[in-house]
Amino acid sequence: MEERRKKIEFDALVIGAGIAGGETALNIANNGYKVLLVEKDHSIGGKMILLSKVFPTLDCAACITTPKVSEIARHPNITVFTESEVTSIVKKTESLFIAKITKNPRYVHVEDCTACQLCEKACPVSVRDEYQFGLVGRKAAYIPFSIANPKAAVIDLEQCTLCGACERVCPTHCIDFTMETECFELQVKTVVLATGFQLFDPLKIPRFGYGKYKNVVTSMQMEREIAPTRPYHTILRPGDGKIPDQIAYVLCTGSRDDSVGNPVCSQVCCMYSMKQAQLLMGALPMADITIYYIDIRSFGKGFEEFYQQAKDMGVNFVKGKIGKISEKENGNLILRYEDIQEGIVKEAEHDMVVLSVGMLSNQSVHQIFDGEMLQFDSLNFIWQSDLLGSPAKTNIDGVFVAGTASGPMDIPDSILSAGSASSEAISYLIQH
């Protein structure tokens, strides 16, 4: 394997092609530097491309992300590696990093695929669709989602039965089961880490019943239900397909909670929950939406005004901590909560519960540095070595951090953080 590593050379390596990594790559590339953008997923655009609309302007997320990803994909100075992982990085000199990259096979030649979906129709295997957060199924030969980039099929070999149906129907013969893992050795002068965050898994709080009660969903699942590229054409509760009219939001699910090991605030859940509440009120005019919160943190530009707007629209805000959720026979849910304002324990019935899950660190880059090691903070986010003076700097000179890899933040802050990281990287390239 080692001998077969293809040697490649770029000016900058950006790991993670979400909104922060993409913005960073564009900024660096626009200054004439060659950038390699490495993404482990099948599409670039990160989590933002899967969102419905974004606060506080209610712009549609796709309207902002799709042109950006398009610009990234077409940029003459940017090379995108999807389904790829950086397995090691060693700093050799001030201006030389050696990185090893593994590019996994997609079993489809992207340049020939027209995304006609015939393979999808032909494939007999149905599995859980991770891009719709399990709300619906997908095939083993599939287009990740309708606005994915590259928009091309993928063969999920783990689920595939090798029946060959997809290969037979493909009009451009772009499906290729002989594709192999490719290995690269990259020489690069600077590295930007934009590896993003992970969503809290609510299975870790069994008393909320996620996974057990079908009408308890995560905020990301609700996000998909109201997105333009949504799986159903309306909002349904998964248990029985009923249109819900008593929806509850449980804020701080997995945030500000020492018992699950995450004592900090995720910064976005208050706002996205209020956003979803506003969108739901538009889609389901008869629905009552209740948000159970500890504190409402609407701190950004236009956020407080957005909070007032949600209140004016009739969203019901209850300062209360949820103790336990239980299910009734009809699928409705009983929330037992401490009404913090009145200091008593109460119960309320809802027909759908949305858990507003928080942001945790993504630890995928924790082990990749050899030699000079990358440092992390107590929550395993990448440590910002000069938080106030140069927030994009890590402890390794020439390695920078962009977006939520250094801590929870919203989209505008992620983009500014990416601007900051790219600025540092460009300066580093000019000076070395």
Next chain:
Amino acid sequence: MKKNLGVYICHCGGNISDYVDVEKVRQAIEHEEGVVLAKTTMFACSDSNQKEMVEDIHQYQLDGVIVASCSPKLHLVTFRNVTETAGLNKYTYVHANIREQASWAHSDDKEGATEKAIRLVRAAISKSRYAEALYPNKFEAEKAIAVIGAGMAGMKAALSIAEKNMSVVLIEKENTVGGHVAEWGSLFMTNEKGSELVQRIHNDLLQHENISILTGTEVVSSKGSIGNFTLTLQKKHQPVDNLRETMEINVGSVVIATGFDHYIPQRGEFSYLNNENVISLPDFKKLTDQSTGKTLLYNGKEIHDIAYIYCVGSRQSEGENKYCSRFCCISTIHTAIETKKKFKGIRNFHLHRGIRTYGKQELLYDEALQNGDIFIQFHDDFPPEVSFKNKKTSLKVKDLLFSDKELLLDADLVVLVTGMLPRIDQSIGQLFKLPKGRDNFYNEIHMKLRPVETVIDGITLAGTCQGPKNISESVNSALSAATKAFSSISNGLVETEPIVAEINGNSCVWCGECLKACPFEAIEQKEIDGKIIAVVNKSVCKGCGMCAPVCVPNAIDLIGYSDKEIFSMIDALVQ
């Protein structure tokens, strides 16, 4: 006149198609003269549709393209680039705004919205028939950047530009650099002192030969545009002599980093100025920073019990300060923790409206709680009352978390947690004509797509002049602004829109009215073939069109806005 037009009508994933019947729009316009292709699309801006457009342009030999989607402020450039990729002149592209100005504006009237969308698309088609190929004006840009304001954001922006080997002029009205941060003691999260942080960055600045730091200097006028701004700078009054020096500098781009003002409570607001024991957060920070004894003394009196009243001047239901100032919760909690560490016998009482220690700041909130600080949340509509009797300051507050039970509490000192205001001195904003948001801070073009750029090309925003931020957020914004400014002029060339005025020499009779109307001295008198006429200097003309209505023989058209184009659009709208 264009003959092969392609029209794309966007669903915008429901944003348009939920209110506008896009298929009906398509059918209504597909037989318009010149239209050879009319399609609806889920997301016009998606990569797959962009590719399809390029293919269509080749396949149908389109010579004009119209997309009816969101506001041109979002995607005019996107679609211009698509047509350019396909080999068309990008200025022949015409955009119709059927989201902000049809589906959303008339979501209460689907038929009306659809009818309006049809007419807007027809008008765009009409305009497209006449749209001419244009070529941007290219000219040399001054390879230097001015940064106005030398607080943290301005200093970091300047440093980041200098690190990229470009000249920077850092202009500061005050006599010292560092802004508000220089006044602060220990800072939250890192515990570095504000003055030390400023000193550290200042030292970095001094390492760079290509930075000129001009303190005690104001910008008094600005001429020109992206690539070539001429700023007139004036030294402020010197105490010794009364001479005013002025100088001019030429730069290609300007970064605005003018910062914020602290909210100053009004006399009587929570007894401020009426009771000497009521002070603002910045004053309290100064007091604790400068006190050296083991006990905190204020006006010679020992301080033990401190009450902090949050959201003073922020999150107000009336007036302009509806916004949250973002930094004050954490700043207060951090100060409370530090005060308790530094002085004996401190008890902190936080009277708040919901603590907003977002992100990792939460760890400090936890620390304050563990320290035994008391947090009392009051109702938005029932702020605490401060009274002064028998030389004692007391507060009356209804505790929201105790069924609005009324609490009485004595305090040695009351700290008003004051927020951020947009600069009261708006002279820089007026000078550059910067638009302001609803909160009166300067406004970016788009919070997510172009967060540091303004509608004025070549002017970017850094730090808190755009809205409340903490230090690291300000620095991120400053570096983003610096990069945008740098990238726009780094190759020494700028392109500007080819939209300029055009004079028809046959009709012109040289009366001089256009010369009088032009604010940019772009009109010159010239003799051509024995006739004296007016001509436009294209490199100076900014394309405002002020000369056009005053022309008596109607000899002037603004390119892209000629009579025939406007008339055809009017006809299409009313037809």
Next chain:
Amino acid sequence: MTSFVKKNAKILVFSTEKISDPAIDMAGLLKLHYPPTVYTITVPCSSGIKPNWILHAFEKGFDGVFIAADGTDCVFGESCTEKTGKVVAMTHEKMKQNNLDPARLRMAALCSVCSDAFVRQVRSLNEYLIKTRYSEK
């Protein structure tokens, strides 16, 4: 008695790319509704609007014209307000000559976030035009 449907007036708005058009966009974003018979043509600066465009609009059947002027925020300089005022005065003069009610042309300066003001202005012009149209008939 015949009851007749109160039909909205056709109004042409001239907005400006950098200042007033963003305000009109924001009115849409905030779903501040106004009559869908209000159409916008965007120009760089309100002081570049020609009187003959406005007369053409009336001639072709628009009931009213509203100029959403830049005001003092104009990126092309402070003279914009005065010059836009002159355009309106010139047009009013020509309207009188053509027996058109000058009140069918209105102007107001709109800042880039003046969405409420825009909606108020066009609604009020619409009301006026409906009232005068019906009283004429």
